[in-house]
Amino acid sequence: MSILIFASLAIAELGRRRVIAAVxxxxxxxxxxxxxxxxxxxxxxxxxxxxxxxxxxxxANSMQVILxxxxxxxVLAVGAAFLAAPAIAGDVESGVALAILPRPVRRMDLLLxxxxxxxxxxxxxxxxxxxxxxxVVHAVTGYSPPHPLEALAYISxxxxxxxxxxxxxxxxxxxxxxxxxxxxxxxxxxxGQVADAVAAAxxxxxxRTACTIISLLIPSGGMWRGAIFNLEPAMLAFASxxxxxxxxxxxxxxxxxxxxxxxxxxIAVLAGAIATFNRRDI
Amino acid sequence: MRTDALTKFYxxxxxxxxLTMSVPRGEIFGFLGPNGAGKTTAVKLLLGLARATSGVAxxxxxxxxxxxxxxxxxxxxxxxxxxxxLSAREVLALHCALAGLRRARRRGAIDDSLELVGLTARRDxxxxxxxxxxxxxxxxxxxxxxxxxxxxxxxPTSALDPVGRRDVREVLRSLKARGATVxxxxxxxxxxxxxxxxxxxxDSGRVVALGTLAELVGGPKRVRIGLESMSAECAxxxxxxxxxxxxxGTSIVIGDVEAARIPDVVATLxxxxxxIVSVAPESQTLEDRFLSLLRKPDDVDPDLR
Numbered sequence: 001m002s003i004l005i006f007a008s009l010a011i012a013e014l015g016r017r018r019v020i021a022a023v024x025x026x027x028x029x030x031x032x033x034x035x036x037x038x039x040x041x042x043x044x045x046x047x048x049x050x051x052x053x054x055x056x057x058x059x060a061n062s063m064q065v066i067l068x069x070x071x072x073x074x075v076l077a078v079g080a081a082f083l084a085a086p087a088i089a090g091d092v093e094s095g096v097a098l099a100i101l102p103r104p105v106r107r108m109d110l111l112l113x114x115x116x117x118x119x120x121x122x123x124x125x126x127x128x129x130x131x132x133x134x135x136v137v138h139a140v141t142g143y144s145p146p147h148p149l150e151a152l153a154y155i156s157x158x159x160x161x162x163x164x165x166x167x168x169x170x171x172x173x174x175x176x177x178x179x180x181x182x183x184x185x186x187x188x189x190x191x192g193q194v195a196d197a198v199a200a201a202x203x204x205x206x207x208r209t210a211c212t213i214i215s216l217l218i219p220s221g222g223m224w225r226g227a228i229f230n231l232e233p234a235m236l237a238f239a240s241x242x243x244x245x246x247x248x249x250x251x252x253x254x255x256x257x258x259x260x261x262x263x264x265x266x267i268a269v270l271a272g273a274i275a276t277f278n279r280r281d282i
Numbered sequence: 283m284r285t286d287a288l289t290k291f292y293x294x295x296x297x298x299x300x301l302t303m304s305v306p307r308g309e310i311f312g313f314l315g316p317n318g319a320g321k322t323t324a325v326k327l328l329l330g331l332a333r334a335t336s337g338v339a340x341x342x343x344x345x346x347x348x349x350x351x352x353x354x355x356x357x358x359x360x361x362x363x364x365x366x367x368l369s370a371r372e373v374l375a376l377h378c379a380l381a382g383l384r385r386a387r388r389r390g391a392i393d394d395s396l397e398l399v400g401l402t403a404r405r406d407x408x409x410x411x412x413x414x415x416x417x418x419x420x421x422x423x424x425x426x427x428x429x430x431x432x433x434x435x436x437x438p439t440s441a442l443d444p445v446g447r448r449d450v451r452e453v454l455r456s457l458k459a460r461g462a463t464v465x466x467x468x469x470x471x472x473x474x475x476x477x478x479x480x481x482x483x484x485d486s487g488r489v490v491a492l493g494t495l496a497e498l499v500g501g502p503k504r505v506r507i508g509l510e511s512m513s514a515e516c517a518x519x520x521x522x523x524x525x526x527x528x529x530x531g532t533s534i535v536i537g538d539v540e541a542a543r544i545p546d547v548v549a550t551l552x553x554x555x556x557x558i559v560s561v562a563p564e565s566q567t568l569e570d571r572f573l574s575l576l577r578k579p580d581d582v583d584p585d586l587r
Contacts, residue, residue, distance in 0.1 A: 005379050009365075016367040098359040099424060102329040102434075103380040104352040281292075281332035 002105040006113025010087070011121055020121070023079070027129045031136055034068060039140040061143040062233050066249065068133065069231055073155050073224055074186075080122055080159040081182035084166035086175035087114040088277060093174070097282050108274045111167065115270065118163050123156045130155065147230035154230060157262065158223030162186055164266045165218070168273035171280060189214060189221030197250070219262040222254045229253040283311075283328065283432065283465065288337035290323050290487075297323040299487035300337065305480075307431075310454055310464040312478035314471070316576060320487040321467045322360055325434050328465075329357055341432060353382050356430035358421040360437045360467070366410030370401055370420050373409060374427050381428035395423035398453060414441040422453065433457060436467040451477050475568045483575050490575050499566050504537045505544050507551065508560035519554040523547045535564075 014020050038061065045057040088111060091097040101107065130152045138144045145151060162182055169178035192214035199207035215222045228250050254262075288301040298320045305311040315321050326332040327339050330346035344351035364373045371392055378388040396402045399419040404412070409420065418441045425433055435454075439447045447470070454477045457464055468474055474481060481498055483491040491498055504527065509516065512531050520526060523546070524538040539547065541563060548561055 002380065005376070009376065013365070013367060095359060095362040096365060098331065098362050099357070099364060099377075099421070100380065101331055102352060102355065102357045103377065104349040104382055105380055106349070279333070282326065 002109035003113040003116060006110050007117035007120065010114050010117025014083070014121055019083075023125070027125075031129065031133050034133065035136040035140055038064065038137050042141040057141070058143055058233060061137065061141050062145065062231065065134075065137060065143075065145055066228055066231050069151065069155065069227055072130070072133075073158060073227060074190075076122065076126065076155065076159045077162045077186045077220060078183050080118070080162040081166045081186065082179045083118050083122075084114075084163045085170055085179035085182065087118065087167055088170040089173065089175045089178065090170075092280075092282055101282060107277045111171065111274055111277055112270070115163060115167055118167075119160055122159045122163060126156045126159065127152050145231040146233055151227045151230035154223045154225075154227035158220045158227065160266060161218070161220040161223060161262065164269045164273075165220075168269045168276070171273045171277040185218045186220050189218035190224055191221075192218075193221040193225050193250070215258075216261065216265075219258070219265050222258055222262060225250050226254045226259075283342070283463065284338070284340045285324065285328070286338040288324065288327060288339055289335045290320070290327060290332065291335045296487055298327070298334075298337075301484070301487060301489060303482050303489050303492060305463060305465060307463050308458065308461050309479045310458050310466060310477050312474035312481040313465060313467045313484065314469075314474060314481060314572060315484035319484045321484060322436055323487075324484070325357075325436055325465070325467060329355070329434065353428070354431040356425035356428060356433045358418075358425040358433075358435045358438050360440070362417075362421055364409050364417070364420065364424070367408060369406045369408055370396065370412075370423075371405040373420065374423060377424050377427055383428050391427050391429065395427040398426065399423045400449065415443065415446060418442055419446065422450065426453070426457075430462065432463045432465065434465045434467075437469065438466070439468070439470060439473060447473065471568050471572060481568070483572060485576050491571070495568065499568055499571050503539065503566045504535055504564045505539050505547060506533060506535045506560075506562040506564055507547070507558060508533050508562075509551075510557040510559060513555060515554045516551055516556045519550045519556075520547065522550070 041060065041064070042057070045052045045060075088097075091100070091110075097110075100110065130148070134144060134148045165185065166178050166182040169181060173181075192211045196208055196211035196215070199205075199211060229252065232249060283305040285301050285303055288298055290296075290298040301320065301324055313321050313324070323332065327334050328341050328346055330352075339346055342351050342354055365376075368376065374392040374395055375388060378391060383391060393402070396405050399422050401416065401419055401423065404416065409417065412420065418438065422435070422438060425435065439450050442450065451473065454464055454466070458479075466474065466478060475495060478495065480492070480494050482489050483498075504524075507520075509532055512529060512534065517526065517529060517534065520529075520534050520536050523543060524536045527535040527537040529535070536547065544561065544563060548558060551558060
């Protein structure tokens with residue numbers, strides 16, 4: 001019960017502080033702008049139908065959608081990190097926790113409530129804005145990515161990884177330190193996926209092992225990989241497989257074992273956060 | 283409420299060094315001490331906000347982690363903040379929900395609490411727009427909204443004007459009248475003197491004095507005697523009853539004199555030839571007692587009044 005109270009409080013705070021309105025307005029502007037750009041590209045393709053086939057246009061659109069997903073995923077990860085970083089540390093530093101924690105609530109309730117509230121907002125944001133973006137692209141070009149829901153689920157999972165990581169850091173460290181570290185780790189995890197592709201092309205086992213360890217420690221990069229794979233049409237996946245190194249496409253999705261690992265990782269990080277928060281003197 | 287050899291270390295710093303005390307139900311208990319004495323730490327340990335290094339803390343007979351016990355307490359922290367994006371009424375509604383107050387009771391409890399602290403007119407204003415004093419009033423309302431059996435108040439009047447302080451004293455008396463226990467951390471000695479049934483003075487994490495105000499302060503401890511003129515014989519006679527704290531041509535102050543001996547002092551001075559114009563027994567104040575109990579009186583807050 002207390003978890004739901006804290007979850008709804010976290011959501012209400014984002015609304016009252018106009019975070020939702022500000023991000024929503026920026027995202028709407030971004031969707032309008034990209035919709036306009038896609039329509040221009042489509043008009044160009046129609047005007048040059050003799051040299052640009054439907055397949056060429058679909059390939060170009062798929063690349064544009066993937067690049068958009070890159071930007072979207074990065075903004076979302078940074079946003080998730082900075083939303084969760086002050087979630088506990090901010091309450092402790094400001095004195096809000098002093099008033100709340102003597103109530104008949106467990107610290108676990110506060111932490112999981114914040115996580116739930118931020119996760120609901122983040123996932124809702126991903127599916128709403130991602131869905132609208134895909135719909136706009138389809139409306140103006142006729143193109144749809146092969147597995148949009150799966151892609152959005154992976155993007156959401158990547159953001160939830162960052163949420164859990166930041167929230168865990170927030171039980172022990174200052175908000176600014178947690179935010180910076182979480183974003184840096186997101187970057188490391190992402191570049192680990194790219195480096196893995198490079199290492200695979202050059203058959204370097206040591207680098208691949210290092211990248212595997214990174215992807216296990218911070219699974220946000222693996223979720224990015226899943227999102228991109230689900231946005232790639234078969235012909236693009238085939239084409240990218242012929243290119244030895246390509247930082248914006250992937251050749252295979254995460255394995256089922258890796259997905260299970262990621263779910264276990266989130267649970268373990270939250271459990272560690274609860275243990276740390278329970279030991280902390282307020 | 284009870285603590286037994288309660289100890290808390292923050293790294294190398296000793297915040298509490300074996301705090302032992304008990305507070306019976308229905309009492310207004312004053313907890314006094316200089317800065318850094320361990321007062322707030324003691325409250326945090328009693329509320330489960332911090333973990334004791336060793337020792338025992340019990341509130342309403344239960345561990346600080348007991349959730350059922352926490353339904354029955356209220357707390358106003360010293361350094362606190364409420365969600366500044368909520369209104370006063372929303373803050374109280376949040377705490378009603380967290381305290382597990384039944385929905386049917388919440389509206390009445392919120393209205394009553396706002397009325398009690400004089401914030402009814404500002405109930406829909408955001409907390410972020412409140413002055414420090416108004417936030418402290420809201421803090422008091424939050425502490426009381428769930429009708430607690432035990433109330434912890436940590437410096438509840440530090441940001442209040444004299445009218446607000448008087449209001450808080452009235453609130454404390456009304457709490458006592460309905461049988462609630464109040465644990466009052468305060469630097470305001472005059473406030474403690476006016477409302478507390480018993481007082482503990484804590485220094486360096488230990489209780490150095492504990493008792494009722496009468497027990498702590500005692501009866502008159504000195505007497506000021508006005509004379510037409512002072513002679514050497516009078517001074518010598520007075521010195522037999524206690525320490526001469528001051529003496530001039532027309533008055534003498536004798537310290538460490540029990541009230542029962544004052545008539546003997548007067549009779550002896552008259553026998554020594556003194557013509558007495560006034561006799562004024564003087565009681566020790568709580569502040570006097572407080573300062574005398576501390577090892578380093580110079581460290582006491584200058585605002586101890």
